[in-house]
Amino acid sequence: MALEMSSSVQGVKALLTLSGELDGSSAPAVRETVDRLLSSSPSHLVLSVEKLSFMASAGLRILIFAKQKQPSLKIYFVKPQETVVETLKKTGFYQGVYITDSENIDEAAG
């Protein structure tokens, strides 16, 4: 299944909605988008991933890339599917990100 993606910047929040499968072939486009979003120096990167069914190594490494570019960046996963959460947990990426059910990340962060 192909990846669909949309993004926007709202103040200090960069929003990225992903649905479908984030694998090696779709990762470069996501990485470019994240790179572009980071150019506005947001403090929060909010990933809406409710409809993302699969996230490969390439996808997770985009998060590392984002952290490397901007160490203070807070990364949120909104409504991730269980498979995505499991991958995050088992590979240790879990602690670098916040998992939330709410689009309103100010509440989630509290």
Add this chain to the structure above:
Amino acid sequence: MNRTDMETRIDYYPTHEHDGYRFRRGHTLPFGATIVPNGVNFSVFSSSATSCTLALFRRHEPEPFVEIDFPPEFRIGDVYSMIVFDLDYEELEYGYRFDGPFDPDAGHRFDRTKIVMDPYARVVGGRDVWREQPDWTNLYPHRSRLAFDDFDWEGDRPIETPIQDLVIYEMHVRGFTAQPLARVSAPGTFAAIREKIPYLKEIGVNCIELLPIFEFDEWENSRRHPDTGELLLNYWGYSTLGFFAPKAGYAATGRFGMQVDELKTLIKELHQNGIEVILDVVFNHTAEGDHRGPTISFRGIDNRTYYMLTPGGYYYNFSGCGNTLNCNHPVVRNMVLDCLRYWAAEYHVDGFRFDLASILGRDQNGAPLSNPPLLESLAYDPVLSKCKLIAEAWDAGGMYQVGSFPAYGRWAEWNGKYRDTIRKFIKGDLGLVGEIATRIQGSPDLYYYRGPTASINFITCHDGFTLWDLVSYNGKHNEANGEYNNDGSNDNESWNCGWEGESADPAVHALRMRQVKNALAILLLSRGVPMILMGDEIGRTQYGNNNSYCLDNEISWMDWGLENRNAELLRFTSLMVRFRRAHSTLRKNWFYEHRDRVGSGKPDISFHGTEVWRPDFSPGSRTLAFLLCGKHGEPPHGDIYVAMNTYWDGLPFRLPDAGGGNVWKVAVNTSMPSPQDIYELPDAPRLENQDEVIVGGRSVVVLVSDRA
């Protein structure tokens, strides 16, 4: 010069192009594939090839998307290196084609039709999910891939626990949690071990030793059981494909190629819980087998360098597995060093146990070396200087070096003599009391100049009976292996306690339980470094199978149902481990001196029998007692009196005076039913008769001196 020019140096610019792929001369070192600015540096050694081609694949695709010949000027010495630009790191798989002579008599087995794996591959694709049926038509089944260095270790590094303080738990990654009763989210994986860290802490072990986790092929020599049809696999994994790559099938995320991250996450979390990680490493042979085996990597790259060959070009077989890695060839030696340094530095591994390590002390013709350069290099390596190095000090070619392994003051050994002596003593054999006295002191007869920490004390390991089977079977029962019970050792020193196999007889069961406790008690009271086999703390059985190398099923797996059913054994083991931790005299890295070194009025150790000061070392003896002076401990603690009786009836042991107004309290009495078999120290009851203790038949009693 403008700003952009200053920021963008041009060290890495392509000079060549092939099929649209741009490349340039690479760096000879490091070997393997290394990510460099804008590209990947490939470097590989072959002393006898006439040419080399780099083959690049997109993940899982059957054919390479490009093959690039190394131009002659890219070879320096025997090393081919090249940087290829603009590759997709995540999706890349690579291999090599080597051209050269096929002349087995001269040791050459080049085959240009084959694509071979990089010996330095950090990740190997192709067996991404355990037991998933491979595509047998794949022209390049085991594929080199790239690894990334971006893991966040959060300040972790190897723990460096003093070796004398270790209690090692030997376990199989898959077998530990494969059973559904393990109740983990991804059975049989690195991630699942993380979920079981609380269990490891309950036992109290502070080190796990993992059976091989370097990439291997569970399908190697796979077959069906001739009678049952059960699929038999290479379950143990003592057959390495890639020395630098973790086993993908042991990672829940292996299907995503994230085994590196998952394993590092496990090690980091174990370290956060004070648990070290030792890897069982197999450098004596590879998965390529003998001349009938597949060409996967070494054989097609430089057969004559990597393997020990007979003058006629056949494979020496000191490993019992078809071939023998030529470890004392300088190139191979460097590969072994590079490999171990990589695991120590990149994975924070705390130590290594070397399978059939005596092979590492043979020269290129197989003859034993008096000063083997590989073993010496490992002992003095700067990166490995704090790593535990443990040898299995024998090989399948007849070298048996327990006590004489070239140690350089660094190497410890699996003490096979400890195992055999304790087994025989526990089952009641005669003539062993003198040797038992030596073994519980850390085997000074073997390691006088090396200290007791050279001795890894064990009674059971993956290879042989489990502890429960040691007291339940007189003979092996390996029918499930499909070799008509011809495989596995016949030399088990086991005793079935009166009935062969599972028994509903309460008396048989009680005796087995006691014998298991006797073994665990003696193991954890001995100087040296104790090692417990996975499941022995809960009485795991393999139904008499003493060689479950091919069984990926309930026979080999940890049975988590026993955690409740044999809760008393778990409690006993866990309290014994804590007893050891609480008494520093048990864990010193020097030998007892049989004299009073601290002015306590007692020697550090003294031996006794049923009468004080009269140990019975006669050939007919089945008793031994010893007294450890706690003032010789750092920190000091109460004295410890241990009485062992392998006679079938109870015997009275006269006691030395507890001294200083203290009294004897009962810490352990294996003849008592749980929970009176072992006490937490503050709860240890005062011994009624302070002059004498009755030690039940086939029992161990441990007393501690304490204020009245």
